[in-house]
Amino acid sequence: MYLAIREMRFAKGRYALIATIMVLVSFLVLFVTGLAQGLAYDNAASIKNMAATHFVLEQDSNHRFTRSQVNQDQLEQTRSVVGQENAEPLGVKMTTVSPAGDTKKIDVTLFMVNPEGWLAPTVTEGSPITDLKDGQVVVDQKLSESGVTIGTELVDQASGTKWTVGGFVENESFSHSPVVFLNEQEWLAIQEGSRTSQGTAYANAPLYSAIAVKDAGEKVDSLSTALPNTEVITKSDAVSAIPGYKEEQGSLLMMIAFLFVISAFVLAVFFYVITIQKTSQFGILKAIGTRNSYLAGSVSLQVLLLSIGSLVISVLLVQLFESILPASMPFQLSLSTLALTCVLFVVMSMAGSLFSVWKVTKIDALDAIGRTAA
Amino acid sequence: MRNRLVLQGITQTFEDGGVKRTILDKLDLKVAEGELVAVMGPSGSGKSTFLSIAGALLEPTEGQVMLDGASIMGKNKQDISDVRLQQLGFIFQSANLIPYLKVEEQLMVVAKLAGTDKNKAEKRVDELLDTVGLSHRRKAYAEKLSGGERQRVAIARALMNDPAVLLADEPTASLDAERGLDIVSMIARLVKEQGKSAVMVTHDERILPLCDRVLFLENGKLVHH
Numbered sequence: 001m002y003l004a005i006r007e008m009r010f011a012k013g014r015y016a017l018i019a020t021i022m023v024l025v026s027f028l029v030l031f032v033t034g035l036a037q038g039l040a041y042d043n044a045a046s047i048k049n050m051a052a053t054h055f056v057l058e059q060d061s062n063h064r065f066t067r068s069q070v071n072q073d074q075l076e077q078t079r080s081v082v083g084q085e086n087a088e089p090l091g092v093k094m095t096t097v098s099p100a101g102d103t104k105k106i107d108v109t110l111f112m113v114n115p116e117g118w119l120a121p122t123v124t125e126g127s128p129i130t131d132l133k134d135g136q137v138v139v140d141q142k143l144s145e146s147g148v149t150i151g152t153e154l155v156d157q158a159s160g161t162k163w164t165v166g167g168f169v170e171n172e173s174f175s176h177s178p179v180v181f182l183n184e185q186e187w188l189a190i191q192e193g194s195r196t197s198q199g200t201a202y203a204n205a206p207l208y209s210a211i212a213v214k215d216a217g218e219k220v221d222s223l224s225t226a227l228p229n230t231e232v233i234t235k236s237d238a239v240s241a242i243p244g245y246k247e248e249q250g251s252l253l254m255m256i257a258f259l260f261v262i263s264a265f266v267l268a269v270f271f272y273v274i275t276i277q278k279t280s281q282f283g284i285l286k287a288i289g290t291r292n293s294y295l296a297g298s299v300s301l302q303v304l305l306l307s308i309g310s311l312v313i314s315v316l317l318v319q320l321f322e323s324i325l326p327a328s329m330p331f332q333l334s335l336s337t338l339a340l341t342c343v344l345f346v347v348m349s350m351a352g353s354l355f356s357v358w359k360v361t362k363i364d365a366l367d368a369i370g371r372t373a374a
Numbered sequence: 375m376r377n378r379l380v381l382q383g384i385t386q387t388f389e390d391g392g393v394k395r396t397i398l399d400k401l402d403l404k405v406a407e408g409e410l411v412a413v414m415g416p417s418g419s420g421k422s423t424f425l426s427i428a429g430a431l432l433e434p435t436e437g438q439v440m441l442d443g444a445s446i447m448g449k450n451k452q453d454i455s456d457v458r459l460q461q462l463g464f465i466f467q468s469a470n471l472i473p474y475l476k477v478e479e480q481l482m483v484v485a486k487l488a489g490t491d492k493n494k495a496e497k498r499v500d501e502l503l504d505t506v507g508l509s510h511r512r513k514a515y516a517e518k519l520s521g522g523e524r525q526r527v528a529i530a531r532a533l534m535n536d537p538a539v540l541l542a543d544e545p546t547a548s549l550d551a552e553r554g555l556d557i558v559s560m561i562a563r564l565v566k567e568q569g570k571s572a573v574m575v576t577h578d579e580r581i582l583p584l585c586d587r588v589l590f591l592e593n594g595k596l597v598h599h
Contacts, residue, residue, distance in 0.1 A: 288459065
């Protein structure tokens with residue numbers, strides 16, 4: 001304590017330099033983490049917001065909603081296993097819409113949900129999803145940036161179907177595209193449209209993309225046996241199978257991991273060089289009776305002070321940044337992620353100092369005898 | 375008169391390319407309370423080895439080192455550190471102060487390490503700085519001190535924990551003749567006043583008249599001339 005703090009007081013410049021590097025690195029760690037979280041949420045908000053714990057998908061759909069088709073029978077079977085209340089049909093379809101009378105094209109994802117079911121979102125503006133009239137849908141707030149308001153007519157490019165916007169919801173997106181919620185009737189309408197053109201025989205059986213399951217507990221295992229030709233996946237599996245999600249998160253995660261390693265190494269090198277430079281000083285301290293544990297603690301304390309100090313500064317910086325970032329920038333740093341990142345950063349810093357600590361304990365007190373200069 | 379430092383039959387050997395070399399050969403030394411002993415010898419005679427053993431920095435191949443009548447042999451690393459902290463005081467060649475500590479802190483840190491009560495330690499610092507005549511420099515860093523002043527701080531630091539034995543490794547090596555004499559006479563005076571046993575390894579013949587005994591390290595033994 002005594003030595004560590006006095007040394008930092010004395011060699012302010014030297015420690016300020018390393019602290020600056022630490023602030024920059026930890027700021028980058030926090031910022032990229034926030035960005036990764038923000039992008040993750042922006043990408044998969046609708047799935048993440050769902051109360052479901054598992055999803056039943058068609059076999060070999062590679063966990064992707066857009067590739068999967070499940071039918072009414074499978075829904076009934078699922079309900080008989082997990083309970084009527086705990087399974088809901090879900091339709092997912094990516095498409096492009098244009099506001100009527102406009103050439104603008106907007107990529108959206110259509111979500112079919114049961115308006116009375118637990119998958120239905122809360123409407124923040126306009127009429128609740130249960131009150132929707134025929135041909136009405138609720139859409140994500142993001143569409144308002146493209147000039148969509150309540151009453152705007154949206155034309156589906158693929159089927160030519162027209163919907164009227166009846167309300168807005170917030171934070172609903174899938175694969176970075178805003179979500180349009182529609183009920184089963186509308187969903188069937190677009191299905192029929194495409195079916196008739198394909199001339200399929202069983203036009204009347206409703207097909208969904210997946211079955212959302214909640215509170216299934218141990219019944220999940222029996223689900224897969226009861227439903228052949230399906231796969232039962234968890235919510236996080238479903239999230240990471242969203243197109244682009246894994247790739248996006250993977251590259252950001254790699255950056256964060258590298259930043260952690262870099263910070264550990266920067267500290268390790270800095271303290272190693274300093275320790276070598278102070279070899280004779282440590283020798284003297286040992287000769288006059290300083291214990292190894294005291295010196296090791298002294299080095300560790302300096303690392304701890306540096307990393308915590310830099311973290312405090314960079315957390316403040318990140319918060320400042322967050323407040324001036326444009327709202328369209330996906331940035332999200334929850335308290336728990338922030339705390340976890342900070343703890344990890346400190347742990348990595350301490351790991352970086354281990355080498356120096358080891359070096360310090362190896363220095364021989366005999367170095368002090370027969371030396372001409374400190 | 376009790377002997378606060380006793381070395382009995384100290385032998386130090388090491389292997390050098392398959393040949394056994396004996397640096398110290400059954401060396402005996404007794405230093406009484408208040409006595410300052412100078413140890414001289416050419417380079418390579420084993421002075422540093424002798425001082426390292428007396429200073430509990432190196433364990434001899436054979437023999438015993440006793441401080442205030444108690445052997446310090448066979449102790450673990452931590453206990454040996456504590457022996458150096460509590461019972462031994464070192465004065466090195468060029469003071470070897472810690473560059474980032476102020477004069478008073480150079481002394482304070484030794485008391486801190488020993489866990490001395492703060493008020494008591496502060497009193498002791500005042501007292502010692504007064505004794506070595508550096509009260510006016512107490513807030514200065516080592517780099518701002520002259521060579522003589524640094525060595526005086528080192529003396530005060532060595533006495534801080536009231537050790538039994540004072541060991542000095544060529545304390546005048548980096549000083550001019552006059553400062554050298556000042557420093558050694560200060561050491562001699564404090565050793566008398568505070569009842570320490572002191573051993574000083576030196577090359578400097580001018581300071582010998584200030585010592586109670588002068589011994590020469592020859593063929594691994596200490597001899598009178």
